Amino acid sequence: MRTQVCIIGGGPSGLLLSQLLHNKGIDTIILERKTRDYVLSRIRAGVLEKGFVELMREAGVGKRMDAKSYIHDGTVIAYGNEEFRIDFTAHTGTPVVIYGQTELTRDLYDAREADGAKLIFNTEDVAIHDADTDTPYVTYTVGGQSQRIDCDYVAGCDGFHGVSRQTIPSSVRRDYEKLYPFGWLGVLSETPPVHEELVYSNSDRGFALCSMRNANLSRYYIQCPLSDSPDDWSDGKFWDELRRRLPDRHAESLITGPSIEKSIAPLRSFVTEPMRWGRLFLCGDAAHIVPPTGAKGLNTAASDIYYLYHAMVAFYHDKESEGLDRYSEKALARIWKAERFSWWMTNLLHRFPQQIEFDLKMQRADLEFLRENEAAQKVLAENYVGLPF
Ligand code: RFL
Numbered sequence: 001m002r003t004q005v006c007i008i009g010g011g012p013s014g015l016l017l018s019q020l021l022h023n024k025g026i027d028t029i030i031l032e033r034k035t036r037d038y039v040l041s042r043i044r045a046g047v048l049e050k051g052f053v054e055l056m057r058e059a060g061v062g063k064r065m066d067a068k069s070y071i072h073d074g075t076v077i078a079y080g081n082e083e084f085r086i087d088f089t090a091h092t093g094t095p096v097v098i099y100g101q102t103e104l105t106r107d108l109y110d111a112r113e114a115d116g117a118k119l120i121f122n123t124e125d126v127a128i129h130d131a132d133t134d135t136p137y138v139t140y141t142v143g144g145q146s147q148r149i150d151c152d153y154v155a156g157c158d159g160f161h162g163v164s165r166q167t168i169p170s171s172v173r174r175d176y177e178k179l180y181p182f183g184w185l186g187v188l189s190e191t192p193p194v195h196e197e198l199v200y201s202n203s204d205r206g207f208a209l210c211s212m213r214n215a216n217l218s219r220y221y222i223q224c225p226l227s228d229s230p231d232d233w234s235d236g237k238f239w240d241e242l243r244r245r246l247p248d249r250h251a252e253s254l255i256t257g258p259s260i261e262k263s264i265a266p267l268r269s270f271v272t273e274p275m276r277w278g279r280l281f282l283c284g285d286a287a288h289i290v291p292p293t294g295a296k297g298l299n300t301a302a303s304d305i306y307y308l309y310h311a312m313v314a315f316y317h318d319k320e321s322e323g324l325d326r327y328s329e330k331a332l333a334r335i336w337k338a339e340r341f342s343w344w345m346t347n348l349l350h351r352f353p354q355q356i357e358f359d360l361k362m363q364r365a366d367l368e369f370l371r372e373n374e375a376a377q378k379v380l381a382e383n384y385v386g387l388p389f
């Protein structure tokens with residue numbers, strides 16, 4: 001088989017790139033290790049930046065998102081029993097959009113399938129060959145049969161555990177990583193959200209986040225030890241712990257119900273450089289991970305896709321290769337700023353095992369400064385709604 005761009009990974013990054021390129025007459029094949037249902041069962045992001053929303057619209061897949069999403073003009077930050085609000089729209093003119101990654105991925109699959117896209121599921125042993133030459137190709141196995149795809153370019157959109165990043169020789173690649181000494185236990189429940197906006201809470205017992213997908217679907221998270229498993233947390237134990245980590249007024253109005261999903265995610269900051277090796281381009285989680293505290297993961301994937309899509313269109317339509325040559329540099333410049341913001345939000349809001357009294361005083365001073373200082377709130381708002389592409 002032959003295609004112009006072989007895309008490894010059928011998550012949001014791979015699907016969005018494929019859809020955008022297809023609209024510009026550029027042919028792609030997507031190889032996905034799992035099934036569509038499996039990809040759609042992963043509950044992940046919920047907050048979209050304007051840039052992501054605009055890219056979905058540009059891809060022609062914004063209709064359901066525009067009808068079903070919620071606009072949030074601000075967020076609540078709590079510490080102990082105190083709370084304050086940061087008004088994104090007042091500070092930046094831009095709100096954020098609440099629309100689940102599951103829904104967005106479903107929209108992209110529906111659009112790709114309606115266009116007859118070449119989407120190959122259950123692929124095994126995917127390997128990228130000769131990416132540093134002009135004739136790269138990808139091999140894989142499906143249903144016991146070995147296959148080969150020749151292509152102009154490979155887009156590595158296969159997430160943190162994929163093969164694309166590993167294809168870049170260690171003599172070329174440099175990884176930067178920070179692991180945090182806790183995870184997030186997430187619960188999805190068919191209950192009305194405790195508040196109309198997200199609540200990020202720093203409590204003595206650890207971090208908690210109240211988020212949502214719609215008027216009757218709530219998403220809650222609490223910081224937990226990495227050694228915990230979801231089985232250690234009955235629904236009752238989770239709700240009790242969440243209540244204890246929220247200001248009284250939210251704890252009292254929290255409506256609980258059975259969980260419909262419960263999982264633990266470790267927290268990590270990670271960046272690999274460069275994001276391009278020859279004809280291989282890394283996008284999204286394949287190249288970088290942020291701790292979810294700033295809601296940046298999926299949104300950083302969107303800026304990668306934006307740069308790569310425009311670079312590929314310039315190359316195929318106008319024989320202009322500068323965008324491809326500068327892809328890694330441009331993508332990384334934005335990524336590092338999102339890394340900084342996510343790291344800062346994580347430090348501001350979590351309890352760390354090694355924290356001494358002094359560190360706690362610093363955290364509290366940081367929160368009080370943010371509460372009182374308009375300029376500090378503006379900085380948070382600008383980062384939260386997304387820096388320009
Ligand atoms: P994905 O979604 O991991 O998709 C990669 C796909 O590649 C496939 N794959 C392979 N396919 C073929 N061959 C191989 N060898 C392969 N290896 C892997 C996988 O099966 C998968 O389908 O990466 P992508 O597309 O780059 O998307 C990234 C986002 O999923 C991720 O950044 C966000 O979910 C992060 N994130 C959040 N981001 C936000 O912007 N806002 C949020 O509010 C937000 N909340 C979150 C989050 C992530 C979380 N977890 C669980 C890590 C909340 C949580 C709890």
Ligand code: PHB
Pocket residue numbers: 044045046047198209211212219292293294295296
């Ligand atoms: C979510 O709704 O899943 C969510 C929202 C905000 C975050 C992280 C996750 O910072």
